[in-house]
Amino acid sequence: MSNESVLIAPSVLSADFTRLGEELESIANADLVHYDVMDGHFVPNLSFGTEILRQAKAATKLPLDVHLMVTNPEEQVPWYLEAGADVVTFHYEAQTHADRLVGLIHDAGAKACVALNPGTPVVALDAILDELDMVLVMTVNPGFGGQSFIPGSIGKLRALRRMCAEHGVSPLVEVDGGIGADNVGEVVAAGANVIVAGSKVFKAADHAAAIEELRRNGAMGLAKRA
Ligand SMILES: O=C(CO)[C@@H](O)[C@H](O)COP(=O)(O)O
Numbered sequence: 466m467s468n469e470s471v472l473i474a475p476s477v478l479s480a481d482f483t484r485l486g487e488e489l490e491s492i493a494n495a496d497l498v499h500y501d502v503m504d505g506h507f508v509p510n511l512s513f514g515t516e517i518l519r520q521a522k523a524a525t526k527l528p529l530d531v532h533l534m535v536t537n538p539e540e541q542v543p544w545y546l547e548a549g550a551d552v553v554t555f556h557y558e559a560q561t562h563a564d565r566l567v568g569l570i571h572d573a574g575a576k577a578c579v580a581l582n583p584g585t586p587v588v589a590l591d592a593i594l595d596e597l598d599m600v601l602v603m604t605v606n607p608g609f610g611g612q613s614f615i616p617g618s619i620g621k622l623r624a625l626r627r628m629c630a631e632h633g634v635s636p637l638v639e640v641d642g643g644i645g646a647d648n649v650g651e652v653v654a655a656g657a658n659v660i661v662a663g664s665k666v667f668k669a670a671d672h673a674a675a676i677e678e679l680r681r682n683g684a685m686g687l688a689k690r691a
């Protein structure tokens with residue numbers, strides 16, 4: 466059995482934006498706030514930018530986990546570091562100089578993460594894995610909340626675990642998309658330890674209780690890891 470813990474990161478993409486302060490208070494028992502930036506190019510949707518991140522930073526004590534779904538992370542990463550991001554994720558599919566970008570995030574004192582779309586194999590990270598604090602395995606095609614989990618993600622999480630063992634590293638492994646109390650145990654058993662959940666937290670009647678249920682069921686998945 467592992468001593469590792471499961472971190473819960475509710476995605477404010479599914480929050481009521483007109484009451485963002487109250488929505489953030491309602492998830493104070495979470496570990497991170499997941500903040501989805503969508504540019505209308507990398508993904509077919511637009512969300513929010515640096516100004517709302519700054520306001521969110523003032524309204525919560527939780528670390529801000531910024532997921533950049535943008536075509537030009539080299540340009541945008543510095544904006545989000547300046548606005549208060551604690552963890553910055555850019556997509557492998559969008560960047561051109563991953564190593565430089567990871568260095569820039571670390572120089573600013575933040576944690577660096579690279580995200581993989583469902584169609585991108587984990588081997589894409591081979592050259593950069595040792596530098597990363599976290600890997601984000603997308604479990605839906607990015608762009609929208611409320612989609613269904615892609616079952617093939619389980620094999621990919623296991624492959625990432627094997628690759629990390631070969632490299633002798635243990636970055637956090639975040640999963641994002643279609644995760645709820647019913648499947649969190651399975652993704653944790655396969656190797657995930659940071660759980661993003663948008664609709665399953667913010668559409669629940671009691672947000673704090675939904676977070677605790679994810680944490681509880683996630684811990685059961687940890688116990689099932691080989
Ligand atoms: O990055 C994304 C979507 O592209 C996510 O972070 C979603 O916000 C997750 O929402 P649910 O699938 O949990 O509703």
Ligand SMILES: [Fe+2]
Nearest residue numbers: 501532641661
């Ligand atoms: Fe996300």
